[in-house]
Amino acid sequence: MASRKMGKIPQAFRRVAAQSPASTLLKPKTSSALQAEKAPPPVPHWQRQKKFSEKRPVAENDFAAKSPSLIFESANLSDAKSLFNSFISSTRDAPSEASFYNSILQSFAAVSSIQDSIFFLNHMVKKHPPFCPNRFTYHILLKQACSSADEESLSGVHNVLNLMTNSGFPPNQVSTDVSARALCECGREEHAVELVKELSTKNLLPDTYTYNFMVRHLVKNRSVSSANSFITDMKVFVINPDLVTYTIMIDNVCNTKNLREAMRLLRVLSEEGFKPDCYVYNTIMKGYAHLSQGGDVLGVYKRMLDEEVVPDHITYNTLIFGLSKSGRVKDAKKFLQVMTEKGHTPDAITYTSLMNGMCREGDALGALALLGEMEWQGCSPNSCTYNTLLLGLCKGRQLNEGLKLYEMMKKGDIKLETGSYGTLLRALCRQGRVAEAYEVFDYAIESKSIPDIAAYSTLESTLKWLKKAREQGLVV
Template structure:
């Protein structure tokens, strides 16, 4: 029997509402109006108790915002809010969160914001500054040679203010930045200009070799390498891996195997999982799945346990040979051994099934992916959307769209192009309008193609109210695109 005392206690007890999930929080942030400040929303969604009990929650949420192509200031505000609200977050999670934030800022070409953030961290959390962070700062493809060197010098001052050494590792990050862009000549020029400031290291030479490899010029790589050997350079495991990878990517698998044997006979060079995985990739390029399988099976004799990368390389070898049955068996083997599949695994299988026109196989694999709550990356989303829409099944594309939006991840605007066009061609104009609104509500600007197709379809349907609405939305988005609140 309920007494007045117990009733009063019940009425005055706090009601414990369930905490929102990662999907719900991501969706609320991405749909938050850009005209309103974000901090009050973050304060209500992310209490310190949630961040402290789930340390990996912050990088997971930032990763989800990146997948949603959310405006970069969302990531910046979220990172700063978490840093100030709960400064005791573990360093690894904060480092990963900083990298995700810088990646978002770099993708949006917000260089001043990146510099201000690093300047703030140099005084408040200097331990977060690292060569990886420097690489992300320098990664904007719009930077020319003088601008990159100037930014490198500004970063050196930030590191000095934090009391952190700025040495060979940071110099290697600069060289790697040029190499990743395929600008090997500029990397070599930067090396000649600045090498006297930094002590020699094996990593610097390997970074330059990596640049020659990424340029695809194996002859230039060999010339540079043999010139170094004449001057007394001793190759290490990384050096051999770079040269083996260069041969593999140029279809010279037999030459790569000879290098592998030479490496195996040297005392100072350890065979690693990465070395064997590179060769498995090479076997796939020349469509030799038998050699790939042998290399994979021989890893156990060397005391190596295959990781996800090795499994993916083996799967890729079967996919390139159009042996989809064996490729699917590799995925089953990964699951049985609890290795875990990633977007690379799914993307390779989807590509292989697409080449063999196996639409049913693609749908079955997609259903399997959904059952595990896996969120694919942009390239896999685009592949699925393009495949379903080109094959006259936009209803399947719409299901993919709804699954992703329900997870708080809004697909790229190019996926919207395919879906809106296919839906409107099938007369599903209301569904196309809904998807269009999903994008605009998250602050993204749809392409002119999607806008014109939907505008024309709404006019034919005499939906003038929605016709005028999307016209006003597009004008507002174009006007405020580069002006974050």
């Protein structure tokens, strides 16, 4: 949208940009680079792995697939029995498929207690003998028993597991998956670990899907130590972590800024005989980048090359972001060139990261020049790009150039972000251009850039600052 509405950068704007040496950062695109740009990006290894690590085949969970024929709004067992009796007596040639009745049972289970659901199932079988419960019928009850966040024990779950055995459907590996997922999803991770270990002693071992699902929930909602303990305990049953397991762990500890643990896991991963892939390295790099630790970002990149892992587009974007954020813009510019030489086309994220770093260093005009370079390379700026540059120009005392950029944003219906809005207001008021500040306020309201209350509050605080500064003779 931005490229269609924004059009070309005005010539007057280009003249200011051309004064900066940053306009020669990149060479024109080669034919091979253009061809690479048109090709669809490959699906990352992690995306493929993640899809299979979280979900079992749909067929094994189809007890919940059909829409219920009856909707129960009351948890009253007597009402449910009456409604079922009425439904059966008024329905000619009622289906005999178990899935039809499973959907009815599931509808009642959604509002009732587990004990009443069992009573209702017994009533359904007695009232309509053609209905023969199957394994999925009992998995509905199993899931219900596990889904109560208020339960302080696994007694209800054990009751259903015993019922399954007595009914001729002893628990299997899918039963382990159903119960583990239901327990984790309602916050009962400790019970999930307890049950999975108990079932494992009965040779009902979790498969890869269940195992990695458990690890993900533990490291995300409990602690790294609880996930590590689970991994250690499951090794007794000859169930070992795989590359996906370690990737899940690294991804989550990086999100919590625990980079020391991420590096430890990286060592463990290698010791276990797995080769870290590009996603793993990118994840750790991103963690260091957000902490503004450019040296560590570069260190992970070098280790990646030493391990002969080929960097991808995200690697270079993360590297440029991390170096720019930590004040190493000169190094970031070098990798912009390396990126193109390796066949990766810089995008709006790449350029915006570099612009942000340049503005932080006080080189707002250099960042402005990069905007022209960006267009020359055929890359369309986005809202973040414009707001980053507007913020940098206003902070860098380049208000006139900032206002030119602001006019371009208005023509393109680009919304102001909170930071750039407030900085532009203060820059205008600092020069006594209050009428223009009100116009910016009007645009922020009309374009719904930020909530009205925030827009009013920022304007009010800016005008108060201006009044006080005038009284102290700081501004005219």
